[in-house]
Amino acid sequence: MKKLMSALLITIMAIALAACGNGEEAKKQSDDKPKTEEKSKEQQDQAKQMEEMQKKMDKQKVDKDKVVAVVNDEKLKGEDYNNMLTTSQMQYQQMGQDPTSKKVAEQIKKQTIDSLVGQTLLMQQADKKGYKASDEEINKQLEEVKKQYKTEKEFEKAMKDAGFSMDELKTQVAENIKYTNYVEKEIKVDEVTEDEMKKFYDQFASQQGQDKKAPKFEEVKPQIKTQLEQQKKQEKLVQHVEELKKNAKVDVKI
Structure with a gap:
């Protein structure tokens, strides 16, 4: 169960859930195509390259139960690190850099652990100052996620495919709201x-x-x-x- 979740991560999670929901439709359309239709060699090569890249990126992950850092006696596990690592890898890919090259991989590792530690410190401070998410705020954000789906059944299936229970999602949404409220109210800018x-x-x-x-x-x-x-x-x-x-x-x- 992930303890931490920034505003960026909740957005990514919502997109991932939508992808799961849309994946079924894409599969259906694919199945409806004539069996004789084959991917072009270029598409096959591209798919193979993406698969190889994903394998290399996955090697940068750590065991989900491994303690990657301890912040004020709070242990941060590999599961949290891996989720943030994926976000960092995506950012570097969008900038046109290879996240699996030695130099970039080191930068990503440092950025990921720094971000995780920083977010943990912010969440600890938010708890210390008594920041909480109200039921109204949680329900409002959940409704925004649900709007991506035509029916409640589609949403529940996407949740299941993504490996989330409703309680887990609510907990993460609450953490995200608490984090966002703390940053907005405590970090003042000119x-x-x-x-x-x-x-x-x-x-x-x-x-x-x-x-x-x-x-x-x-x-x-x-x-x-x-x-x-x-x-x-x-x-x-x-x-x-x-x-x-x-x-x-x-x-x-x-």
């Missing part, structure tokens, strides 16, 4: 200024090629503001975790 947005826009516009005209500043101003707010929040979050580490006992085991 307002994004007009000058900061214009500076960001000018840098973006200067990077566009001659044949590519940048949109007007006012058109992209809302997106720029959101991105800068997220950057500031992340920077403050990192600083906050570093402060928590100063008074914490952290023992990394891998």
Whole structure:
């Protein structure tokens, strides 16, 4: 049972559940195709490459019961580490990097354990300050997940296929809400200024090629503001975790 779950992980879990639900339909459509229809050699090669890549990435995982770190006497297990590792691997793939190369694999390992320790410290602090998720908040987020499915039966089947019970899902949703509430209320960031947005826009516009005209500043101003707010929040979050580490006992085991 996973103890920790960030806002990113709950989103990924919801996508995974949707994929499970859609997988049945995809299988049905595949079965309806003529038996004589075969994958092209290019598709077969691509599928084989993806399979080999997944095998290499799976080798980076640890035993689910292995203690990977101890944070203030709380033991973090391989199951939590492996879930966060998968997220890190996906991020590096999206950036066009091979997560199985020696250098990148080391970066991913460090990023994963740092993220896990940091999240644990934040959750411990949230507990210390009495943050909780209300039944109303939990039910609201569960309804958002359920909306991806046509029927309750489809949702329950997707849950079963993904290996979750409703109690486990509720617990994880509650942890996610508690984490999010703590970060939103405890991590304060300065307002994004007009000058900061214009500076960001000018840098973006200067990077566009001659044949590519940048949109007007006012058109992209809302997106720029959101991105800068997220950057500031992340920077403050990192600083906050570093402060928590100063008074914490952290023992990394891998």
